[in-house]
Amino acid sequence: YSIPGFQIPFLVCHGTLDHGVPLKGTVYLDEKSATKDKVVRQVEGAFHDLLSEPDAPETVQAMIDFMTSHADQPSPLEAIAAAAVASKARNGSSKKSLTGANSLFGGRF
Structure with missing residues (x-):
């Protein structure tokens, strides 16, 4: 585990x-x-x-x-935000890039 x-x-x-x-x-x-x-x-x-x-x-x-x-x-939140912005710029959606945030912060994203 x-x-x-x-x-x-x-x-x-x-x-x-x-x-x-x-x-x-x-x-x-x-x-x-x-x-x-x-x-x-x-x-x-x-x-x-x-x-x-x-x-x-x-x-x-x-x-x-x-x-x-x-x-x-960068702080973890800055890194997550940067990944979300980059993902949205690439494919128009930030949902996939926030997967890490969901596991880090208990599914709040």
Whole structure:
């Protein structure tokens, strides 16, 4: 089983000793998401509040690096809108290009 509609780049930082949010959910997301543009950082020995942990500077740097590397890319909504406009220009209908939006946003498009 995969999550084919989940193709958005993402970063997840998760403490291996987090008792509030099970690590297996992060592992599942990593394994099943369709996107290849992802970073999953397991912080060994850390709990839920990663910014209060000794490794906080490394976690913050991972966040900065990820955001910086994606700063020049369109947001998911901008990408969907651009695809819809391009499709409509090609064939007069944007319905087909919004299929990804339907799976991403629960069928609201």
